[in-house]
Amino acid sequence: MTVLPDDxxxxxxxxxxxxxxxxxxxxxxxxxxxxxxxxxxAAEDALSTALEDGLTTRPLYTADPADTAAxxxxxxxFPGFAPFTRGGRPEAGAVSGWDVRQRHDRPDPVxxxxxxxxxxxxxxxxxxxxxxxxxxxxxxxxAALDGVFLDLAPVVLDAGSEFGAAAQExxxxxxxxxxxxESASGNLGGDPIGYEARTGEALDVSDAVATAALCxxxxxxxxxxxxxxxxxHEAGGSAAQELGCSLATGVAYLRALVDGGLSVEAACGxxxxxxxxxxxxxxxxxxxxxxxxxxxxxxxxxxxxxxxxAQRQHAVTSSVMMTRRDPWVNMLRTTVASxxxxxxxxxxxxxxxxxxxxxxxxxxxRRIARNTSTILLEESHVGRVIDPAGGSWYVEQLTDELAHAxxxxxxxxxxxxxxxxxxxxxxxxxxxxxxxxxRKKNLAKRREPVTGVSEFPLLDQAPVERDPAPAxxxxxxxxxxxxxxxxxxxxxxxxxLAATGARPRVFVAAIGPASAHTARASFAVNLFQAGGLxxxxxxxxxDAESAAAAFAASGASVACICSxxxxxxxQAAGVAEALKSAGALRVLLAGRPGEQRETYVRAxxxxxxxxxxxxxxxxxxxxxxIGVN
Numbered sequence: 172m173t174v175l176p177d178d179x180x181x182x183x184x185x186x187x188x189x190x191x192x193x194x195x196x197x198x199x200x201x202x203x204x205x206x207x208x209x210x211x212x213a214a215e216d217a218l219s220t221a222l223e224d225g226l227t228t229r230p231l232y233t234a235d236p237a238d239t240a241a242x243x244x245x246x247x248x249f250p251g252f253a254p255f256t257r258g259g260r261p262e263a264g265a266v267s268g269w270d271v272r273q274r275h276d277r278p279d280p281v282x283x284x285x286x287x288x289x290x291x292x293x294x295x296x297x298x299x300x301x302x303x304x305x306x307x308x309x310x311x312x313x314a315a316l317d318g319v320f321l322d323l324a325p326v327v328l329d330a331g332s333e334f335g336a337a338a339q340e341x342x343x344x345x346x347x348x349x350x351x352x353e354s355a356s357g358n359l360g361g362d363p364i365g366y367e368a369r370t371g372e373a374l375d376v377s378d379a380v381a382t383a384a385l386c387x388x389x390x391x392x393x394x395x396x397x398x399x400x401x402x403x404h405e406a407g408g409s410a411a412q413e414l415g416c417s418l419a420t421g422v423a424y425l426r427a428l429v430d431g432g433l434s435v436e437a438a439c440g441x442x443x444x445x446x447x448x449x450x451x452x453x454x455x456x457x458x459x460x461x462x463x464x465x466x467x468x469x470x471x472x473x474x475x476x477x478x479x480x481a482q483r484q485h486a487v488t489s490s491v492m493m494t495r496r497d498p499w500v501n502m503l504r505t506t507v508a509s510x511x512x513x514x515x516x517x518x519x520x521x522x523x524x525x526x527x528x529x530x531x532x533x534x535x536x537r538r539i540a541r542n543t544s545t546i547l548l549e550e551s552h553v554g555r556v557i558d559p560a561g562g563s564w565y566v567e568q569l570t571d572e573l574a575h576a577x578x579x580x581x582x583x584x585x586x587x588x589x590x591x592x593x594x595x596x597x598x599x600x601x602x603x604x605x606x607x608x609x610r611k612k613n614l615a616k617r618r619e620p621v622t623g624v625s626e627f628p629l630l631d632q633a634p635v636e637r638d639p640a641p642a643x644x645x646x647x648x649x650x651x652x653x654x655x656x657x658x659x660x661x662x663x664x665x666x667x668l669a670a671t672g673a674r675p676r677v678f679v680a681a682i683g684p685a686s687a688h689t690a691r692a693s694f695a696v697n698l699f700q701a702g703g704l705x706x707x708x709x710x711x712x713x714d715a716e717s718a719a720a721a722f723a724a725s726g727a728s729v730a731c732i733c734s735x736x737x738x739x740x741x742q743a744a745g746v747a748e749a750l751k752s753a754g755a756l757r758v759l760l761a762g763r764p765g766e767q768r769e770t771y772v773r774a775x776x777x778x779x780x781x782x783x784x785x786x787x788x789x790x791x792x793x794x795x796x797i798g799v800n
Contacts, residue, residue, distance in 0.1 A: 191233065198230075222454070223409035223606060224576040232564035247460075247567065250557045251481070254467040256460050256570065257558040258516045259481035264554035269512075270519035271544040272327065272485065274299040277531055278641055280311030286537060288318055293538070294545045297325040297357065299521060303333035305641045312340045313347075322350045325357035327397075327443075327485075331369075331644055334361045335378040338395070356392035358443050364420045364590055365399035368599075371647040379424075380431040383441040387433055394483070395441050396424055403599070404447040405491055406648035407607025410458045411573055415580030416599065417444055418465055419590035425473060436479040439470055448486040448512035448520070450504040453569060456560050459484060459515030461574035465581070485519040486512035493528045494654045496661060497623030498635050501525035506543050513544075513553045514560050520544055528652065530637030600648055607651055614653055615787035624654045625786065628700045630674070656787045657701055660794065664703020667799045675797045676727035679708040680718055680750060682734035682742050688712065691733040691761040698780060699731070702790030715745030719753035728797055731759040731780065740767060744774035751775035757796045759789075 192211070199214040209217050218230040248254055251261030273295045277283045287298055300307060300315065307315045309330070316326070321344070330337035338359040345355045361379035366372065383395035400417040408416070421442055428438035446462060448455045463482045470480030488508040493501050502525045512520045522543045524536035532540070547553045560566040580602075587593045594600075613619040620626040643650070652658075668674050677699045681688040696706040707725040710717070722730055730750045732743055743760060750758050751774075760776045768779075780789055 191235070194231070223610070224411040224573070226569070226572050226576065228453075228565075228569070232568060234564065247464075247558075247561060247570075253471070253477040253480055255463040255481050257561050259463060259483065259518065263516060263557040264513065264548075265557050268548040268554035269517055269544070270296050270325070271541060271548075272297045272299050272519045272521045273537070273541055274301070274487075274521055274523065275315075276301045276306050276640055278306060278308065280307050280314035283307050283311075283315040284317050286534075287315060289534070290537065290541055291319065291324055294541050297327065297519060299327045299329065301641075302328050302330040302337040305329075305331065305643060309333055309336045309340050312337065313344055316344065321345060321348055322354035327358045328360035329397075330360055331366050332372070332374060334359070334363075334374075335382070338382050342390075352390050353392060355390055358394040358397055359386070360397050361395050362397045362399050364423060364594070365397070365402055366644070367591070367647060368402040368416075368594055369644040369647045376424075376427050377431075380427050383428055383438070384431055384433060387437045387441060394443050396428075397443050397445055397485075398424065399445045401445055401447055401487060402648050403603060404489065405650045406600070406603050407491070407610060407651045408603040409606050410454055411576035411580055412603055412606060413446065414458065414462050414465065414573070414577035415584060416590065417446070417462065418469060418577065418581040419584040419593065421466065422469060422585070423590050425469075435470070435473050435475040439475055439479040443483045443485055445485045445487060446517075447489040447491070448508040448515075448517070449489040449492050450507045450511075452507055452511040452514075453560075453566060454573075455486075455508060455511035456515040457566055457569040457573050459486065459512065459517055460558075460560075460566075460570045461577060463516070464570070464574050465578055468578070484517045485521065486515070486517035487521040488512075488523045490523060490528060490650075491652055493523070493525075493652065494621060494624050495528055495652075495658055496654065497629055497632060498525050498529060500623040501527075502539055502543075503622075505540070506547075509543050510547055510551075510553060513547055514558075516558060526635060526637050529635055530640045533637065594647075603648070611656065612785075615656060615785050616783055617786050618783065619653070621653050621657070624657045625701045626697060628697075630700045630703065630705060660702040660787070660790050662703075663794055663799050667703075673726070674703060674705040675794060675799050676705045676707050676725060676729075677793065678722050678725040678727040678730040678750075678755075679706050680713050680722070680730050680732045680746055681708060681711060682714065682732065682746060683712060683738040685711065687735040687738050688733045691735075694782065695731045695733050695759075695761045695780065698786055698789070699793075701786060702794065704729075704790065704793060713746065714742060715749050718746045718749040722750050722753045722755060728755065729757045729759070729793055730755045731761055732776070733761045736762065736765070739764075739771075743767075743776070744770055747771060747774040747776050757793060759793075 195214045196211045199209050199211040202209045202217055220228045247256040250258030250263050273290045275283050302309055328337050363374035363376045363379055366374050379396055386393045386395045398417050398421045400413045403416040404413045425438050466482040467480035488505040492504050505522050509520050509522045522540040524532035524540040526532050526536045584590055584593045587598050617625050664674050679692055679695055681692045699706045707727055710721055713721050732746055747758050757777045758775050759778045759780050761780050763781050764771050764779050
């Protein structure tokens, strides 16, 4: 029996060194077995993934200088020190985790108060209140905060055009309840540029500047301004566009505050930045790290003391990624997003309830939302390690590339005259709109899958109903959602169901044994359900003799042939002819036809549906042909 040494033993000591080229050779071999004739040197590129902003994610990162941050391996620094990539505070969340901030939109002050107290009693540590036309009336703010210990629970306002009145109401409430000025914390939520991005309506920045000056003088723990990047994310912007717009907005506010008499350091202290956290875990982590880094560069360029460049961050789980169909899956999305926000170093995290896009959330949804952070902090201990992703070759490289892409967009905005000029001149909407159009193509082709919507939908799931939420501000940049194209298709199917008592159907004409047709039949079933079409796969298998009768019995008017390439060559033409003779308005075939295309078309095949094809276009054309309005 071999006795292992006690000291100096390396678990890798007996293994030979392996080169990058050897790994590439093995990968190329695997790809060739999959039918891709890839040279060894191109194997890595074949497995790389293109991201927005011209970024690319490679399958492997190493300590090689080509894989490390452009500004050097030590550019991230330490938590609490410039450039703050690893965290704005030295202790980050290691002491108490992140601030669990819950949003409240309900216009009834009494019911809002019930929800507020339930949240604070069960793990929430700060409140984010929508005030004014889109939430609690300014006059109802005191009732909504009845029973809240305002010296312990920070309050963040989102009042839009009613910022001045809401801020004054909250400050008066602090005074009436005897809250020491040094104990009042949170953010009064002034964001005139964000409001204009949302609505197209200009607000005078002077109210926000005056309030910020008041806070800087008399309310040391209270901030006056929010740099809200959500309007750009929710309009379809990329991560770099979201960051660049936030930088330009922050710089605009710094200029206004300094012109209003504040020092650069005091002006920086009046800002809190709000970003979206998505289910793209690594991109969210990198985005928050990059945001701190580039803002520290802005503060440095403005001549601020290095400590003033620590960006205060509020991360909110993305509403763009939320779906109206199968909303329960949103719980999974928000869990990943909040994990990424915490790992990325956000100071405050808001988990939107899974039913957020359906209306006002119910008590169960709010409970799950707040418990998501509780589990991550108390059971998973995510906050115990500062910047746990730091040092990852991939995360560091992605952070660096994203920071440079955001800086380039920020400089372009500045050359256009700043954020307001870029908004009013159309630069922001044009650039973000182009990004969203590209993303829509990926969504339509299911290259960006949406679980429960474009992939694995539940066609017969009962809709989830909620009380309607107040109308969100509109008139400026649009609000988009990943599910919107498929939601339109499903709505057409729902209307057909309501009018006729049945959903539009597609007959799945599977040829041969299950081993031959299951893969493509499953693909077709998944595809059609994404558009609200009910697939009828009965009988399990058909041929040219049985296809007509089976199709007639299905109640469908469209059919899709599914099998292997070998059986297609033998039977697809005959089955297509039989389906057409039975009255099929449209016959589709799952898979690429290859050299048999003309044969299949002559037999009656109207369209070929393939992985990577435009699913939305196919589904729309099928519904149109069936006559579903």
